[in-house]
Amino acid sequence: MLTAKQAQAAEQEHHGSLSRGDAAILRFLAAAELIESDLWTQYNELGDANGGNPAYIAALENLDGDMPQYISDNTDDELSHAAFLNAYLKSKGAEQVNLDAFRTLPSSQATEAKQTGRLTNLLNLDVDLSWYTRYRSEANPDFGAKFKGPFTISNQPAIPLNDTDTPPNTSQPAPPTTPQSRRMQAIANTAGFHFAYIEQGGASLYTNMALKTSDLEVLRIVISIGGVEVDHFGLWHDKAGNAVADPLAGLVDPVTGLTFPDLNAPPNELTQTNLILPEPCDFLKGEKLPPCSVIRPSLTQNAGAVATIKSFTQDLLFAGQSTAVFDFIMELAVEADAARRDL
Secondary structure (H helix, E strand, O other), rough: OOOHHHHHHHHOOOOOOOOHHHHHHHHHHHHHHHHHHHHHHHHHHHOOOOOHHHHHHHHOOOOOOOOHHHHHHHHHHHHHHHHHHHHHHHHHHOOOOOOOHHHOOOOOOOOOOOOEOOOOOOOOOEEOOOHHHHOOOOHHHHOOOOOOOOEEEEEEEOOOOOOOOOOOOOOOOOOOOHHHHHHHHHHHHHHHHHHHHHHHHHHHHHHHHHHOOOHHHHHHHHHHHHHHHHHHHHHHHHHHHHHHHHOOOOOOOOOOOEEEEOOOOOOOOOOOOOOOOOOOEEHHHHHHOOOEEEOOOOHHHOOHHHHHHHHHHHHHOOOOOOOOHHHHHHHHHHHHHHHOOOO
């Protein structure tokens, strides 16, 4: 029988190459983290705690005074995830993921945005808000439940486009009082909901990928990074609610007409902004079991790699990209979804 010390040593020691399935999982997750790193870098350039676009930062701070620091920290997290996953693949003699050839999309022209090629497009998003309702519901998409968001964000930028549309030194009171300040606040509000959308997707994706891993160390990697994605989602879920509560509720973007309604008027189970913890829901099929508060979805159809890329595409995150990037990333996604636990 192993002693506790021997068991710990055995758990920490790992040699040999990766299985085909584990390598596929890690490659796709590396690609997903590179995509996240790209979009978070754009947010960080304009909303960073140590610099950025002054009016955008002020609008973000209307959601929470710590938003710039949270953005900076979230960006660092995603960059570390991408670097670690690729380094781990290399250490096991497996192929790494490099998306640099696809960094072809334009940057924002606003003050503090760096002029470099991007993987992702934050200039015109359709943000899926179904997660907002889903986590307040007792239903579970893994059992076929469908959800609509409490309102619609369509064709909306999540970062300032240029200094003419949103001057960088515009005052941003809460609520905003001028067309330009309302425009910038609507952009910041969109970002707040987009943050939560991205990270809830990561929470489901990592949960699903963990079910497919074979090696104990790979499982440790997936659940350890996945836990951080869950942490990110909880943070941004809370901040997004401040865009649809007093004093910002009722804001209308003067350019697109997007309205951020008051979701507390009146409050109910599916809209109340401080109900950010997952409502218990049906979880496992089979025996009649009580509802349980869980990450959902977690099954491949709605939470797997292919589902993730389809969701990013519907978000318009890849608008303007070549078909080559879709083909490359979708191939990685199909291989990751095909992985099966081998014990």
